Amino acid sequence: MDGTILIADDDRSIRTVLTQALTRAGCRVHATGSLQQLLKWVEEGRGDLVVTDVMMPDGNGIDTIPAIRRSRPELPVIVISAQNTIVTAIRATEAEAFDYLPKPFDLPELLARAREALSRRPRISELTGQGANAPAAPDLSDTTLPLIGHAPAMQALFRLVAKLLNADLPVMVAGQAGVGKTTIGRALHEFSERSAGLLVVVTPADGSSETLSRAMRGAQGGTLMVENPAGFDAAAQTRLLALLEQADGAISAPRLVSTAGPDPQGEVDEGRLRADLYYRLAGAMISVPPLAARRDDIPALAQHLMGRAAALGLAERALPEDVLSDLRGLDYPGNVRQLENLVRRLALTGSGPVTREELRDLAGGAATPVPTPAGAPSAGPRGTATGQLSGSVADHLQRYFDLHGDALPPPGLYDRILREIEVPLLEIALDATGGNQLRCAALLGINRNTLRKKLSDLNIQVTRRRRVM
Template structure:
């Protein structure tokens, strides 16, 4: 690696680590804790690469990029930041940064990016790229869109690349991962944000409803939630509407099409739940939002953010103890970010003090699901303000993994025994029968509805219950009317 690297970071440790690593790689390095000093070096003609932090004592590193490019159009800039949000990634991309890496970064990865930047420097004889204005920071929409995990950083980069492109976007993922938040970001952070944002759901199946939504979204964004849940006639109307836009006189007012789907939209096409010609019109680019279990390191900062957001909405201000943080991080969160948000709001309401204890986190998890990580031996739990059982030692807990040939009854028995073991010598909270049946009943109904394509008559017949009983259970269990689940 050859070249001179300019480093700007207010953290002396990071400056030292980067200086040593780049020097060993053969580079010359100038490091500073000041953006003004960085800009002076750039204007003096020093450096072949800039590595800068975002939040600095004398300014914002991203805001400095246009000035760097004005002085030295050929100088690549790599942005590093502890602000691991989608807004930071988008602003770095729009400012024409060579690359963006979240803190804490992987040093070998940063060295690879630095080598790429030094190898691809624009020659001084090349025409200077036109400087694009960096937009003012936009309020991050709802922000469970934070994350240091590689899966989320890849998502941020993809969103940044196609944010203002005239391509339809399909956002895939499991329930509760934040697909609608990502979709909203495509509007709120784009150059269409001053126009309308309209949501079209499976409840809006009439031709009039579809065209009304289209009219209100002109020039803005039309979000189509779960198009596979639309009946065949509604999907055909959507196709007709898109075709009319594409060739009509008001093509310049066509909204950006964004859709949300399940984790595998191509499976919906293969099963004829989603028309192939509609899929290809909506999937100009497909972005997959990772489940929470694929980014477990993001769970603690997400939980802290959600607690802060709950406090801003009027709930008591709470923080997480180290033990509570570790316990929450270990939980699989099958309901993803939505389940985590429900948990943090419950803890904000029920915790005894300003800091949520490990025992309180364990109790909240145990009461919401029979499958929870064990609390360490000796850690007293709290339930309804009174001391509750000490969990069994971790060695006594039955592992979550189960043999592929395990019968359903054995699997249920295993998880129920685990639940009792977690309470040691004492009994679980009262109401166990209804709580366990509810845990089993909800996924059963959801899977049966998926299997029958949302047809409630067929679903009721499959389950062997009355259709009215099914409708009441859907209401009582708060099963959302999404993904081919439309109350008839």
């Protein structure tokens, strides 16, 4: 990799790590903790790539991108940020950043993005030719949306939403109840070029011919969001499809957004959703992972939701680390909606920092502890962990060591054990999702490309099939 990279981050340790890694990769690096210094270097003609943080002592890195583009339209910018929200991803996309990575980022991934950016500089120049005449970006200052997440599945979702904002495609948002599908649908309208128009929502209760016709007229120039199309009866689905086909191609036709369960194709296969209506609504698919697939996001979500509760007039109570750890370890069949309900109850029923005992009392009927994670200390002897993954793995490993008596097992044990766990995990997850790799990746909380590489490396065959419920 060859080129000069300009780094702007107020964290000295991050500047040091990036400087060392990029220098070893063959690049020349200039690093600063000031956006003003960064802009000075850009105006002087230095640098082939910019890597900038968002929140800096002297400004906002994303807000600086237009000035960089005016001075050097061909200069690609990679944004890195600890603000792991959909708003940050959208703002980076609207500013035409080359890419966006959340902190803490994977260093090899950043190096790969930097290499790609350096190799594609001419294309960036073509894309940014509008300069100061580019249309104004929508106001994204509202950060109250509970779309927060550092998990790879959520970051992939944020990027996809940002790309689809102004695409002329109908979008279907699929996932379990309570994951935030409607919120994502609203974001697709509110942050798009259609935000000046109305967002009109129809549900299975609005299936009459008159109601659907009125909704289509109201959504002209804006967005029509269809909640749970499989819940409409057969006659209402026929009426809705006819209205959509009638509006197809019209200048004022609304943008279509719909929400569905985690398996809309299964709803088609089972005859609950017309196939032609499904294909009309699902021009692009956004799969939202359940909260259980991104447990590391729960502490940040809980603190954000506590702040939202305070905005409603409830007490803003501190959530100590031990309480956040307990929140992370609960089961949430109701997903983010259930977590929000629990946090509001905590805000309503007490004052001062939340205690573990208080959380245990409130969560008793609403959530149950998940099995102890592998490697975590158990509450008692290993034999009491029956049914828990960590206990089963520990027993298996102990028997394996016992078989070797006083000798040690052959070298390479770590990789062999991980493969023994990884292969059945991937096979069972694929089977549960009917061989759908996109849904399987979302279930596992990993990137689809990562899943594909693992399947190839482990020689796991994938067969798409209709799932029998």
